Amino acid sequence: MLLDVKQLSVSYGGIHAVREISFHINRGERVTIIGANGAGKSSTLKALAGLVRIEKGTVLFNDKLINAVPAFARVSEGLCLVPEGRGIFQRMTIEENLWMGAYSQPNGSLKQHLDQVYAIFPRLYERRLQNAGTLSGGEQQMLAIGRALLSQPQLLMLDEPSMGLAPQMVDHLFEIIGRVVETGVSLLLIEQNAQLALNLCDRAYVMDTGEIILAESAEACLNHPLVQQAYLG
Amino acid sequence: MSTFWQQVVNGLTLGSIYALVALGYTMVYGIMELINFAHGDVVMVGALIALSVSELLIHQGLSLPLALSIAIMVSVLVCMVLGWTIEKIAYRPLRHAPKLAPLITAIGLSLLLQQIAALIWGKSYLPFSHTLTTTSWSWHGVVISALQLDIFGLSLLLMFLLWHLVHHSKLGRAMRATAQSVAFAQLMGVNTDRVISQTFVIGSALAAVAGVMDVMYYAVGNYTMGFLLGLKAFTAAVLGGIGNLKGAMLGGLLLGVVEALGAGYIGDITHGFFGSNYKDVFAFLVLILVLIFKPNGLLGSNTQEKV
Numbered sequence: 144m145l146l147d148v149k150q151l152s153v154s155y156g157g158i159h160a161v162r163e164i165s166f167h168i169n170r171g172e173r174v175t176i177i178g179a180n181g182a183g184k185s186s187t188l189k190a191l192a193g194l195v196r197i198e199k200g201t202v203l204f205n206d207k208l209i210n211a212v213p214a215f216a217r218v219s220e221g222l223c224l225v226p227e228g229r230g231i232f233q234r235m236t237i238e239e240n241l242w243m244g245a246y247s248q249p250n251g252s253l254k255q256h257l258d259q260v261y262a263i264f265p266r267l268y269e270r271r272l273q274n275a276g277t278l279s280g281g282e283q284q285m286l287a288i289g290r291a292l293l294s295q296p297q298l299l300m301l302d303e304p305s306m307g308l309a310p311q312m313v314d315h316l317f318e319i320i321g322r323v324v325e326t327g328v329s330l331l332l333i334e335q336n337a338q339l340a341l342n343l344c345d346r347a348y349v350m351d352t353g354e355i356i357l358a359e360s361a362e363a364c365l366n367h368p369l370v371q372q373a374y375l376g
Numbered sequence: 377m378s379t380f381w382q383q384v385v386n387g388l389t390l391g392s393i394y395a396l397v398a399l400g401y402t403m404v405y406g407i408m409e410l411i412n413f414a415h416g417d418v419v420m421v422g423a424l425i426a427l428s429v430s431e432l433l434i435h436q437g438l439s440l441p442l443a444l445s446i447a448i449m450v451s452v453l454v455c456m457v458l459g460w461t462i463e464k465i466a467y468r469p470l471r472h473a474p475k476l477a478p479l480i481t482a483i484g485l486s487l488l489l490q491q492i493a494a495l496i497w498g499k500s501y502l503p504f505s506h507t508l509t510t511t512s513w514s515w516h517g518v519v520i521s522a523l524q525l526d527i528f529g530l531s532l533l534l535m536f537l538l539w540h541l542v543h544h545s546k547l548g549r550a551m552r553a554t555a556q557s558v559a560f561a562q563l564m565g566v567n568t569d570r571v572i573s574q575t576f577v578i579g580s581a582l583a584a585v586a587g588v589m590d591v592m593y594y595a596v597g598n599y600t601m602g603f604l605l606g607l608k609a610f611t612a613a614v615l616g617g618i619g620n621l622k623g624a625m626l627g628g629l630l631l632g633v634v635e636a637l638g639a640g641y642i643g644d645i646t647h648g649f650f651g652s653n654y655k656d657v658f659a660f661l662v663l664i665l666v667l668i669f670k671p672n673g674l675l676g677s678n679t680q681e682k683v
Contacts (some may be wrong), residue, residue, distance in 0.1 A: 194559055218565030230560035232553050243553050246546070276380030294565060 144206075145170045145329050146191075148307055151200035153183070153190045153194060160186035163200065168298065169231065173215055173330040173362070175340040177374055178350035184225055184333045187350075188300050191331075192224035193217045205297070219247040221297030227306065229287040233276035237286055240275050244290030253293075258262040260289040263319065281312035288323065299323070300331045337374035341365050349374075378517030381577075383640035384633055384656060386554035388594065389524040391632020392531030396586035397609030398616070399538060400579030406555045406619040407575050409475070413482040414462060416606015417489035418455050418580050422587030423597045424497050426451040427504055440506055452584040457581025463573055486603070493599035499511075504595045527589045534546075535625050542621060551575060555619075604656065611663040617676020624673060634658050 146168040153161040161183040168174050176184045189195045191202060193214030202209050204220055212220065232240050241260060245253050261268040266287045270278065275286060284304055291299055304320065305313040317339050324330045324343075334340035340361075341347055347364040349357035357369060364370045397419055403411045410672035426447040435441035466485050470478045511522040542548035554571045555559040561568050588603060591597045612631040616623025666673060 193565060194562070213567075214559075214562040215565050215567045219565065224563055226560070226563060230557065230563060232556045232560065234556060235549070235552060237547055239552075241551060242546075243561075243564045243566075246550065288563075 144168070145172070146202070146204040146331070147201075147206075147308055148191070149201045149203075151187065151190060151202065152198045152200050153186045153195055155186075155195070159353055161190065164350070164353075164355045165200075166355060166358065167347050168329055168331060169325055170297075171329055172346065173332070173344040174322055174352055175332040175334060175337075175344040175347045177334065177337045177340055177347060177364075177370070179373070181352075182350040183353040185230050185302055188224055188302050188331070189226075189331060190301060192222060192226075194224075194226075206214045215247075219292050221295070222300070223291045223294045223298070223301065224298035224300040225291050225304065227302040229283050231275045231278075231286055233274065233284045235275060236272050237275050237278070238271040240286055241267070241271075241290050241293055244293030256293055256295070260292055263292075263322070264289050281316060284308065284316055285319065288320065291326055292323065292328075296328055298329045298331060300333075304332075304335050305334060305336055305337060313339070338365075338368065341370075377610070379640055380637070381516075381518045383636040385518060385520055385524065385598060386640075387633030388629060389527050389632070389635030390636060391612075391626075391629035392528050393586050393589050393593070393605075393630050394609045394612045395625045395628025396531055396534060396582045396589075396661065397605060398612040398628045399535070400583050400622065401610050401613040402616070402618055402620060402624040403551075403575050403579050405598075405613070406621075407551060407572055408467075408471075410467065410478050411610065412462075412467075412576075412579075413481065413610075414466075414485040414605065415579065415583060416602035416604075416609065417486050417493075418458055418462075418583040418602070419587040419590070419595075419605055419609075420493060420571050420599060420602030421458060421489060422451045422455045422580075423591040423601060424502065424585030424599070425454050426584075426588040427591050427597045428497070428503055430506075432506075434506060444588075448585065448588050451580050451588055455580040455584035455587075456577045459576040459583075460573055462580075463576040468572075489601050490602070497597075497599055499599060502597045504591055505598065523592060527593060530585070530589070534585060538578070538582070539621065547571070547574060608656075610660045611666075612624055614663060614673055615666050617673025620673065620675045622671050623675040630674075631659055631662060634662055661681075 144167050148167065149165045150163045150288070151161055152159065152163050165185065176187065178184050186195060193212065197210050204210055204222060208215060209220060232243065241257060245256065265285055266282060267284050267289055275283065278286060301320070304316060308316065320350050321343055330344070332344060344361045347359060347361050348355050349370060357367065359367060397415065398434060400415045401412065404410055429450045430443045430447035433446055434440060462485060466481050467478050470481060513520050542551060550561065550566045550571045553564060554568045558568045590601070608631060609628065612627035613624045614626070615631055616627025635655055635658045638658035639652040642650045642652060642654055
């Protein structure tokens, strides 16, 4: 098991964003968490990445307890979060952003890994010396994902990658995410567009007001009355 | 016209000292939006240590250039440790506190450093009694001393090195990333606490060099010298656009020149009513004008480059 979360709780200033949820991700698996706004999905990812404190519960990553590991050190453990809004360094060039992705990696193989990312995202190569702030929303999301790959993650966590993108761009993006996970990296995806997420992933958890209310295979979820009614409309 | 150019030369010398100190303010502001008002006092500590160490070594029979070189190194090292300590004990515990708390801490720290310095070095003005060099060049009535050239040249070199560090090194990228977002930088694997420490250490090293330059240039040091120097350097940082490296360099040089020209001409303009002892007024006149007409500074804008 790559990630094993037990009884995880997260609070912000008295509000229980996540209440004692348990879930897991196997190696190579693609898992999505779907749910309405404010269901606690982003808080869960932030807690896994170390950006918010884990109030209760345990997070095992590669059988190692990482509750107390600071956010920056979780990156070299193989956990990588692309946050909501992408987290691009707007005033750095595209290539510098990519170098930041490889920050926790030894320098030796950087060039080769950079070339691999440029091969997936040729557009980034064309504009590598421009400020990242000049990229469109879709291109910034590509950059965020390419940058995340440079940290050689075992688990890639994406928070709302389709947010604010035109439908065509979303399709293109998900095609690329699909190709990325083919390489063997495990995926934990949060996505407003439940249809897209369920089509891409193997398994799904449905969250509501901080709790997991359904855990099913993606296929079963697509046909589940609760999901159809609430999230597939 | 020779008065004008003479004052420009003097101003650039002075301004390059301001610029080095302003860089420390602007780097810390860029990375954590804190005005480190104790920064001027780090300059003072650097200056007084260099003064004591060089006097001691010269007394031991070392040659002046050798004694000075060692003194600069000692003072840079001590200030680096001091900067690291200041961040660790005074600012880090307040990382998530409201902005006012670290600001008040900074002022308290400034007073603390001054009082410690007063205990160690006393409150009187300490002379630097050794003549550095008498070499100077004259060109159409404008005199440039070797010391002025040394100060200006070393400042430019340090600014160039800092620029290179920030823009072309892994640490520099981490600094810029942290300045843009601490959380995003952590998601890249950057130990942001360490990067902030390193920023303080680098700023303090520049402050130490500036302190040594100041004490050599004016041949005197005192436990309060960091206050005015710090305030002027802060003005320079604001003038260039706080948080902006180029701005701090430009602002420092510009402020130095404005101050020198002001000191040179104030007597003529006011028919002797004010003398050059009013030179300090110009820095603050500049500060007020900047805050009124260009509050973001000359190079500052909403998309300013921080660190």
